[in-house]
Amino acid sequence: MREVAIVGLGQTPVREHWESNLRDLAVTALRDAMEDAGVDTVDGVCVGNMLSGALSEQEHLGSLIVDYAGLDGVEGMKIEAACGSGAAAIRMAVKAVSSGLMDAVGVVGVEKLTEYSGKYSTAALATAADADYETTMGLSFVGINALLMRRYLYEYKLQKEDFSIFPVNAHKNAVHNPNAMFRHAITNEQYAKSKLIADPINLLDSSPIADGAAAVIVVAKENISRYKGKAVDILACEVGTDTLAIDNREDPLWLRGVERSAKKAYYVSGLSPKDINIFEAHDAFSIITALSLEASGFTEKGNAIKFAERANIGINGTFPMNTSGGLKGRGHPVGATGVYQVVEAAQQLRGTVASPIQVENNKIAMAQNIGGSGATVITTILKQI
Amino acid sequence: MDIPRYWRLKNQRYRLQGKKCLDCGNLSFPPRLVCRKCKSRNCEPYEFKGMGTLYSYTTIFQAPDRFDQMAPYMVGLIDLEEGVRITAQLTDVLPDDVQIGMKLEMVIRQIYEDGPKGPILYGYKFRPVLKF
Ligand SMILES: [Zn+2]
Numbered sequence: 001m002r003e004v005a006i007v008g009l010g011q012t013p014v015r016e017h018w019e020s021n022l023r024d025l026a027v028t029a030l031r032d033a034m035e036d037a038g039v040d041t042v043d044g045v046c047v048g049n050m051l052s053g054a055l056s057e058q059e060h061l062g063s064l065i066v067d068y069a070g071l072d073g074v075e076g077m078k079i080e081a082a083c084g085s086g087a088a089a090i091r092m093a094v095k096a097v098s099s100g101l102m103d104a105v106g107v108v109g110v111e112k113l114t115e116y117s118g119k120y121s122t123a124a125l126a127t128a129a130d131a132d133y134e135t136t137m138g139l140s141f142v143g144i145n146a147l148l149m150r151r152y153l154y155e156y157k158l159q160k161e162d163f164s165i166f167p168v169n170a171h172k173n174a175v176h177n178p179n180a181m182f183r184h185a186i187t188n189e190q191y192a193k194s195k196l197i198a199d200p201i202n203l204l205d206s207s208p209i210a211d212g213a214a215a216v217i218v219v220a221k222e223n224i225s226r227y228k229g230k231a232v233d234i235l236a237c238e239v240g241t242d243t244l245a246i247d248n249r250e251d252p253l254w255l256r257g258v259e260r261s262a263k264k265a266y267y268v269s270g271l272s273p274k275d276i277n278i279f280e281a282h283d284a285f286s287i288i289t290a291l292s293l294e295a296s297g298f299t300e301k302g303n304a305i306k307f308a309e310r311a312n313i314g315i316n317g318t319f320p321m322n323t324s325g326g327l328k329g330r331g332h333p334v335g336a337t338g339v340y341q342v343v344e345a346a347q348q349l350r351g352t353v354a355s356p357i358q359v360e361n362n363k364i365a366m367a368q369n370i371g372g373s374g375a376t377v378i379t380t381i382l383k384q385i
Numbered sequence: 386m387d388i389p390r391y392w393r394l395k396n397q398r399y400r401l402q403g404k405k406c407l408d409c410g411n412l413s414f415p416p417r418l419v420c421r422k423c424k425s426r427n428c429e430p431y432e433f434k435g436m437g438t439l440y441s442y443t444t445i446f447q448a449p450d451r452f453d454q455m456a457p458y459m460v461g462l463i464d465l466e467e468g469v470r471i472t473a474q475l476t477d478v479l480p481d482d483v484q485i486g487m488k489l490e491m492v493i494r495q496i497y498e499d500g501p502k503g504p505i506l507y508g509y510k511f512r513p514v515l516k517f
Pocket of ligand 1: 406409410422424425
């Protein structure tokens, strides 16, 4: 197996892009990444996307994006794993390149969630869950996460306000990310007063519905001198799975998909949690950030909030998290999110983010993309070259 | 409208019918073709009694389109006596009276109505055990 690296990065701002369609967002990010890498073609394109069929009446994204990106005749396919679609597409590219089947693969995560009303998009997002036994019982995607958060508060005797540490940090960092949707800070008081969506989850626990596209070019590490873009090593990009329905898990507060994915990633990279300098967590909801920290091995079960407080998750802390705003601050264009996380982590390692959010002395970054409530989890570990 | 789905799921929605593995005795709901424990396909239908305790709950304020008219409503995770956990709406109870660990029983209620002219679809919900 060949070692792999990223040599090109591209991203559109995360916004309500009413003026752009799905294909133009994808093509913009993909061509930006190709330009960064200094290539005019690739051997294949992996498209990460969840809801193009439901919300844009458009499937068959692979060939559509390949065509509009001016890559006539190149192989392209869509990869879907709910909110984990983006990193799942990176995983496919890594497999193609490390196996030797392809030399350069373009990955683009793209999502357009604002074509319809919020309620319609809410119903579409709920298709990440078990349709027969969760969603058709009236459970929303936020509702599933609320069930987890309620139990977490109960088991560990916490107050809801304790969770504000995660969204407050995310918003603080998003201020300095020009591609972020919410470039404003929030306070603990605003969090405490925020409107309930599914009790105990409020608006400021939840990442916003948004449009966007992000792209990376994955190549063999032995070939990086052929490309213009500054290379970043992909030490691991590993998948773990679990049941779709949270009621089918023995302990819903322990995300086995996260544990499996993170353990595999540590194994193939030869690293352990203490080697990670920055962590891009999948903060779709504050509770998921907490559960991810625990099952990834950064802290023990039930201790995520204390860990975050002690470690200091800010830019100058000992464990900087969601340095470009995370899903909460940057926004959560679901099938694009996993690629945004990897783009942002790679920018950190290249040292090219805005100075207030640039982490010094960071060599190793980990990004974790979670599909559904932890049924598909992709952990990617990147290293500075 | 997903009438075939409701017809297909009638034994689950009305009778909490899952599966019992004939090789290791493991119970499952929803029914599965392959036993999660021993991977056997030798399973038979098994009806759960519909008694349980509340593991967690939420009140949904922003609901998916189809359930919008009913919001706010409550959904819970219920630990059935037989040792299986399921997801269901809670009914006949006010949010302030709900607590983790409370005893619940299954009832059949309307899940949703598909528009003014569409069919009304029924299924299991859970309510606090009635005391006499
Ligand atoms: Zn069995």
